Amino acid sequence: xxxxxxxxxxxxxxxxxxxxxxxxxxxxxxxxxxxxxxxxxxxxxxxxxxxxxxxxxxxxxxxxxxxxxxxxxxxxxxxxxxxxxxxxxxxxxxxxxxxxxxxxxxxxxxxxxxxxxxxxxxxxxxxxxxxxxxxxxxxx
Amino acid sequence: xxxxxxxxxxxxxxxxxxxxxxxxxxxxxxxxxxxxxxxxxxxxxxxxxxxxxxxxxxxxxxxxxxxxxxxxxxxxxxxxxxxxxxxxxxxxxxxxxxxxxxxxxxxxxxxxxxxxxxxxxxxxxxxxxxxxxxxxxxxxxxxxxxxxxxxxxxxxxxxxxxxxxxxxxxxxxxxxxxxxxxxxxxxxxxxxxxxxxxxxxxxxxxxxxxxxxxxxxxxxxxxxxxxxxxxxxxxxxxxxxxxxxxxxxxxxxxxxxxxxxxxxxxxxxxxxxxxxxxxxxxxxxxxxxxxxxxxxxxxxxxxxxxxxxxxxxxxxxxxxxxxxxxxxxxxxxxxxxxxxxxxxxxxxxxxxxxxxxxxxxxxxxxxxxxxxxxxxxxxxxxxxxxxxxxxxxxxxxxxxxxxxxxxxxxxxxxxxxxxxxxxxxxxxxxxx
Numbered sequence: 001x002x003x004x005x006x007x008x009x010x011x012x013x014x015x016x017x018x019x020x021x022x023x024x025x026x027x028x029x030x031x032x033x034x035x036x037x038x039x040x041x042x043x044x045x046x047x048x049x050x051x052x053x054x055x056x057x058x059x060x061x062x063x064x065x066x067x068x069x070x071x072x073x074x075x076x077x078x079x080x081x082x083x084x085x086x087x088x089x090x091x092x093x094x095x096x097x098x099x100x101x102x103x104x105x106x107x108x109x110x111x112x113x114x115x116x117x118x119x120x121x122x123x124x125x126x127x128x129x130x131x132x133x134x135x136x137x138x139x140x
Numbered sequence: 141x142x143x144x145x146x147x148x149x150x151x152x153x154x155x156x157x158x159x160x161x162x163x164x165x166x167x168x169x170x171x172x173x174x175x176x177x178x179x180x181x182x183x184x185x186x187x188x189x190x191x192x193x194x195x196x197x198x199x200x201x202x203x204x205x206x207x208x209x210x211x212x213x214x215x216x217x218x219x220x221x222x223x224x225x226x227x228x229x230x231x232x233x234x235x236x237x238x239x240x241x242x243x244x245x246x247x248x249x250x251x252x253x254x255x256x257x258x259x260x261x262x263x264x265x266x267x268x269x270x271x272x273x274x275x276x277x278x279x280x281x282x283x284x285x286x287x288x289x290x291x292x293x294x295x296x297x298x299x300x301x302x303x304x305x306x307x308x309x310x311x312x313x314x315x316x317x318x319x320x321x322x323x324x325x326x327x328x329x330x331x332x333x334x335x336x337x338x339x340x341x342x343x344x345x346x347x348x349x350x351x352x353x354x355x356x357x358x359x360x361x362x363x364x365x366x367x368x369x370x371x372x373x374x375x376x377x378x379x380x381x382x383x384x385x386x387x388x389x390x391x392x393x394x395x396x397x398x399x400x401x402x403x404x405x406x407x408x409x410x411x412x413x414x415x416x417x418x419x420x421x422x423x424x425x426x427x428x429x430x431x432x433x434x435x436x437x438x439x440x441x442x443x444x445x446x447x448x449x450x451x452x453x454x455x456x457x458x459x460x461x462x463x464x465x466x467x468x469x470x471x472x473x474x475x476x477x478x479x480x481x482x483x484x485x486x487x488x489x490x491x492x493x494x495x496x497x498x499x500x501x502x503x504x505x506x507x508x509x510x511x512x513x514x515x516x517x518x519x520x521x522x523x524x525x526x527x528x529x530x531x532x533x534x535x536x537x538x539x540x541x542x543x544x545x546x547x548x549x550x551x552x553x554x555x556x557x558x559x560x561x562x563x564x565x566x567x568x569x570x571x572x
Contacts, residue, residue: 005522007521009550011550011552011555016552039524039527039528042550044527046522060517063552063554064552065515065517065552067522069522098523
């Protein structure tokens with residue numbers, strides 16, 4: 001249930017995000033979810049894509065600094081209170097979330113990309129509480 | 141073969157002084173009678189060239205500066221008629237008129253000789269294939285090394301600068317065992333070799349690097365990546381070009397060919413000669429050069445001299461690493477800063493590459509220093525706070541090494557300019 005996330009170091013300048021998305025578009029790679037964490041003069045683009053190793057190779061060939069790490073994708077009903085329920089389960093089990101980002105699709109499902117201090121335990125806790133996780137095979 | 145000219149390179153220092161004194165006495169008369177600039181200078185100071193008989197009198201004689209070369213552009217300092225000049229070189233002249241350097245046949249012979257000695261010091265023999273990746277042309281680097289390689293009897297590949305793909309191609313196809321180029325270009329080549337995964341296809345063993353100052357850390361970095369030994373060669377076109385001084389296998393200072401070039405270290409402010417071991421401006425007197433002999437030429441390079449006999453057996457004085465040029469030295473908030481110091485800090489930080497640009501500015505009457513450095517290809521984190529920690533770590537290291545604070549900015553990999561010639565790493569906006 002581990003999903004591979006790509007992190008890319010980007011300088012804070014006009015067009016730098018567009019360059020990355022341009023390269024991905026050129027190679028037909030779809031970003032399932034992404035977010036930009038920004039500091040004063042740079043940012044980190046984090047994203048979940050269907051073929052992370054391929055995307056990483058392509059970006060490295062374009063001289064980007066790319067890091068791959070593990071995240072967990074939680075499937076939630078796109079209704080009020082569903083995220084809260086999941087978060088409560090995690091906090092009750094003393095799991096601290098480092099960062100997360102989410103997207104909602106049109107079919108009433110919201111996906112939340114999460115990274116915690118202990119991803120494996122997070123998976124275990126969520127599954128024990130009947131929460132649905134997204135397997136890597138479902139990434140498109 | 142360990143030495144090219146053992147009789148000179150391991151000469152007894154008393155014998156050397158005699159040789160130098162004889163040559164100086166002759167040289168002083170030569171410039172007095174053939175170069176109006178020196179005649180005027182001597183006459184103004186009331187110096188009679190016939191009185192100069194010993195090398196210890198050198199400090200009584202006037203200096204020659206870069207400005208004197210420019211003022212006498214193009215051939216005003218030549219001591220021979222044009223008919224005896226067989227080669228002309230010129231500096232790039234980025235800061236004014238170019239400076240011209242002429243050579244007679246004997247000068248070229250002497251130059252090849254000192255380069256041959258130098259290459260031998262670095263262990264290069266007639267069994268080597270040497271790629272000369274210095275610029276061929278007006279710049280003395282390419283042709284200067286070239287004739288020395290031929291004199292040693294090694295096979296020379298006159299590839300000149302740039303075209304990294306071709307450099308690597310020939311390095312693999314011809315099996316180059318040695319290369320001569322600037323250290324920053326060698327670092328760039330090393331990176332390309334790593335990136336292309338062709339390290340096992342090259343036979344490189346030795347590199348002769350010069351034309352810009354480099355740090356011990358950069359040397360280590362290059363040596364480790366390529367598994368070679370990299371040696372410093374020193375020279376400047378005004379004096380002759382590459383081959384004025386060279387490191388031996390001990391890699392502990394560069395031996396100056398003192399039978400041709402007499403070094404002094406002076407206080408750049410007062411012009412006083414400093415004792416061995418002290419940092420100051422390097423000054424050269426060319427004893428044997430015919431076309432354009434120079435008396436006490438101020439190089440503006442800052443270093444030390446070491447008179448102790450070297451473990452390699454050579455008695456020739458050694459100059460230390462160039463700590464900077466007296467005009468490259470940045471004075472930031474009253475502190476002397478050399479770009480090479482920043483380089484040595486960055487070499488120890490594995491999350492970055494040694495590619496950097498220093499920007500100095502003045503805001504509200506206070507000097508500011510910004511160091512922009514490239515992040516390494518292999519990104520190691522996904523957390524902003526870890527990048528902030530890295531910036532803090534670099535800033536602290538800069539603070540403790542340079543004694544001033546700096547703003548650290550990170551750049552994406554391969555975005556700062558790579559040099560195929562001399563690196564431009566300092567932008568000083570205060571001069572505007």
